[in-house]
Amino acid sequence: MEETKEPVATEGREKMTVLVAVDESEGSLYALSWALDNLFVAAVGGAPNKPQPLGRLVLVHAQQPLQQFIMHPIGPAVYATSSVIDSVKKAQEQNSRDVIERAKGICRRRLVEAEAVVVAGDPKETICQAAEQMQTDLLVVGSRGLSKIRRAILGSVSDYCAHHANCPVLIVKPPKTSH
Structure with a gap:
């Protein structure tokens, strides 16, 4: 028989591990805020502003793999020079630091x-791998609200995670904005 962990932290029991996938989109930051408000900040003894952490929070940012060639609409692919590759790598690393710092600021x-x-690779796969390696109890991802056609063409990270992660996945949709 498989042993299962109690998902809600109580005295003497292990706290749950929640992994929240973050990127530069407002949808992922909304998902983080939702997770913080609903899973990590709870009233303690009548003190509504005193946080009561219900578990371990891990922020994960997936850094896209670097393509070493540039596709032209007319003609063959052109391989990037080492200076261009270094410049792009530095920009990606800075972007990752910025995303993580923004998310940590919210926390x-x-x-x-x-x-x-920060994990390197296809976000869909690396987020699921990170969740498995960290023995995550809950994976929280945001939804960008892609149309069915765009989701079919681009693929949806949240949809992929919902079908491939080895833990429960919570997809947080941002509220609809009025025009």
């Missing part, structure tokens, strides 16, 4: 400690 404002991990 700090809510007085919740968070770990951060």
